[in-house]
Amino acid sequence: MVKRPKIAMEPWKSFQVRKRNPDGKRDAVLLTAAHLFLEQGYRRTSMSELAKRLNITKPALYYYFHNKEEIVVECYRRGIAVIEAGLGDALVSHAAGFDKVKAYVEAYATAVVLHEFGRCVAMLDDGALSATTRREVRSLKRRIDATLRGYIEEGMKDGSIANCNAKIAAFAIAGAINWIGTWYQPGGPLSAAEIGEQFSLLLTEGLHRQVARAPERKAAQVDLSKTAMVALVRPKPETLSRSQANGKHDRGHVE
Amino acid sequence: MVKRPKIAMEPWKSFQVRKRNPDGKRDAVLLTAAHLFLEQGYRRTSMSELAKRLNITKPALYYYFHNKEEIVVECYRRGIAVIEAGLGDALVSHAAGFDKVKAYVEAYATAVVLHEFGRCVAMLDDGALSATTRREVRSLKRRIDATLRGYIEEGMKDGSIANCNAKIAAFAIAGAINWIGTWYQPGGPLSAAEIGEQFSLLLTEGLHRQVARAPERKAAQVDLSKTAMVALVRPKPETLSRSQANGKHDRGHVE
DNA sequence: CTTTCTTTACTTACCGAAAAGTAAGTTACC
DNA sequence: GGTAACTTACTTTTCGGTAAGTAAAGAAAG
Numbered sequence: 001m002v003k004r005p006k007i008a009m010e011p012w013k014s015f016q017v018r019k020r021n022p023d024g025k026r027d028a029v030l031l032t033a034a035h036l037f038l039e040q041g042y043r044r045t046s047m048s049e050l051a052k053r054l055n056i057t058k059p060a061l062y063y064y065f066h067n068k069e070e071i072v073v074e075c076y077r078r079g080i081a082v083i084e085a086g087l088g089d090a091l092v093s094h095a096a097g098f099d100k101v102k103a104y105v106e107a108y109a110t111a112v113v114l115h116e117f118g119r120c121v122a123m124l125d126d127g128a129l130s131a132t133t134r135r136e137v138r139s140l141k142r143r144i145d146a147t148l149r150g151y152i153e154e155g156m157k158d159g160s161i162a163n164c165n166a167k168i169a170a171f172a173i174a175g176a177i178n179w180i181g182t183w184y185q186p187g188g189p190l191s192a193a194e195i196g197e198q199f200s201l202l203l204t205e206g207l208h209r210q211v212a213r214a215p216e217r218k219a220a221q222v223d224l225s226k227t228a229m230v231a232l233v234r235p236k237p238e239t240l241s242r243s244q245a246n247g248k249h250d251r252g253h254v255e
Numbered sequence: 256m257v258k259r260p261k262i263a264m265e266p267w268k269s270f271q272v273r274k275r276n277p278d279g280k281r282d283a284v285l286l287t288a289a290h291l292f293l294e295q296g297y298r299r300t301s302m303s304e305l306a307k308r309l310n311i312t313k314p315a316l317y318y319y320f321h322n323k324e325e326i327v328v329e330c331y332r333r334g335i336a337v338i339e340a341g342l343g344d345a346l347v348s349h350a351a352g353f354d355k356v357k358a359y360v361e362a363y364a365t366a367v368v369l370h371e372f373g374r375c376v377a378m379l380d381d382g383a384l385s386a387t388t389r390r391e392v393r394s395l396k397r398r399i400d401a402t403l404r405g406y407i408e409e410g411m412k413d414g415s416i417a418n419c420n421a422k423i424a425a426f427a428i429a430g431a432i433n434w435i436g437t438w439y440q441p442g443g444p445l446s447a448a449e450i451g452e453q454f455s456l457l458l459t460e461g462l463h464r465q466v467a468r469a470p471e472r473k474a475a476q477v478d479l480s481k482t483a484m485v486a487l488v489r490p491k492p493e494t495l496s497r498s499q500a501n502g503k504h505d506r507g508h509v510e
Numbered sequence: 511c512t513t514t515c516t517t518t519a520c521t522t523a524c525c526g527a528a529a530a531g532t533a534a535g536t537t538a539c540c
Numbered sequence: 541g542g543t544a545a546c547t548t549a550c551t552t553t554t555c556g557g558t559a560a561g562t563a564a565a566g567a568a569a570g
């Protein structure tokens with residue numbers, strides 16, 4: 001019933017086996033923590049639960065990390081490193097702004113889909129952090145956001161991107177990608193490549209059927225037959241079911 | 256220092272004034288709760304804090320609501336009602352799929368931006384809810400999602416929308432809109448109308464400069480001079496600052 | 511090679527704070 | 541006086557974090 005995370009490495013598979021491998025164990029803590037944080041949120045995840053998943057006790061965690069916040073911040077840092085590495089690989093500095101945005105979207109989306117830590121950056125609420133730590137995380141995030149906005153402005157200048165509000169456009173694109181973490185399931189029917197492709201297609205070319213497309217750019221079309229489209233719930237005319245009337249003290253509940 | 260919510264109505268401005276107006280007070284609880292939930296999350300918001308903002312004591316809240324969860328669920332319900340009302344207003348049943356999507360985007364974005372409860376639906380994590388309640392909320396949310404997906408599929412059939420993966424496209428659009436709640440500030444420089452307009456423009460027409468646009472459709476262009484573009488942080492070449500070395504037990508922290 | 515000492519890597523048992531929720535008493539209006 | 545609308549005082553649980561002790565793996569000494 002309980003969904004076990006399929007983590008290959010298990011440095012704590014038995015408490016008898018105590019290899020001296022602090023780096024590996026730190027990594028294991030972070031990866032398991034990221035899993036739990038993404039599954040049920042930062043505050044909902046207790047240190048005891050995290051320890052239990054690792055087959056150790058809670059104070060052992062405090063041997064590797066000073067406190068809970070340090071764990072989540074390290075997840076953020078690794079995620080941002082993953083994302084920026086992906087962005088760096090994908091970009092060609094002499095390309096037009098439009099192409100940079102496209103590369104950005106694919107790289108960012110891939111990082112968010114494929115890496116747990118990338119998803120941490122996208123999804124985890126930094127509101128639970130202390131003031132100083134939150135400042136650091138926000139500044140790192142803002143750097144990524146500002147990069148995208150810069151590319152959009154670049155593209156508007158060089159004529160490859162239509163006139164628009166770069167700030168809002170950057171927010172919209174980042175939002176669409178960050179949101180992936182809420183619906184994407186690693187074992188699900190949608191592959192990372194397909195998601196990245198569709199995202200860059202939608203966000204750069206739009207939904208609108210282009211009657212007369214510019215000749216030099218051809219949007220990649222996707223063969224729908226190969227996408228595993230699962231049957232999904234359609235809009236049902238069910239009435240909004242009120243919460244089941246619990247017999248107890250119903251005074252004050254006016255309806 | 257503390258950011259006070261500017262709520263016009265204050266049914267508890269003094270505990271001396273005890274009017275008999277249970278409906279209004281319930282509303283005040285919900286609105287204040289929505290404010291706090293959006294500001295700092297559901298779990299981080301305590302019933303005591305909510306009570307304090309309303310100038311009452313914690314048990315008084317339990318006079319109007321059975322428990323904390325009932326409050327947040329009611330926020331969800333009202334938000335969904337707001338969104339579906341907006342959707343209903345904006346839609347013309349005989350329009351093409353593309354135009355329905357466009358209307359959907361504008362209506363949904365407006366609901367999320369303008370209404371606290373709408374933002375609750377978009378932003379609040381339903382992971383903290385109990386199993387039965389979560390099922391209800393998810394089913395309501397899914398209905399909204401499925402509506403959008405239906406419009407996209409419709410548009411692909413009637414030829415107004417380019418061939419794409421409707422499922423992913425719907426997720427991307429919903430994600431971009433839902434994410435508004437993380438960056439939008441009610442008093443900020445961006446107006447609801449502008450956000451709605453830019454969103455529908457970006458998501459339906461894309462960023463790409465259209466060299467030869469279909470003649471019968473003209474994308475609304477936005478005058479950039481009227482948008483208050485604030486100066487924003489640019490990508491700085493600062494190094495990733497590690498957490499300040501706290502002198503205490505540094506064993507085990509390998510670097 | 512054995513004994514002892516040191517460090518690593520934990521464990522058990524506990525503390526204090528915070529937070530959801532309750533019991534029972536109190537005030538003010540009709 | 542009766543009921544609506546609260547308050548004060550309390551219980552229980554959960555959770556982050558700590559104090560103190562301990563088993564195992566080397567390193568050093570004899």
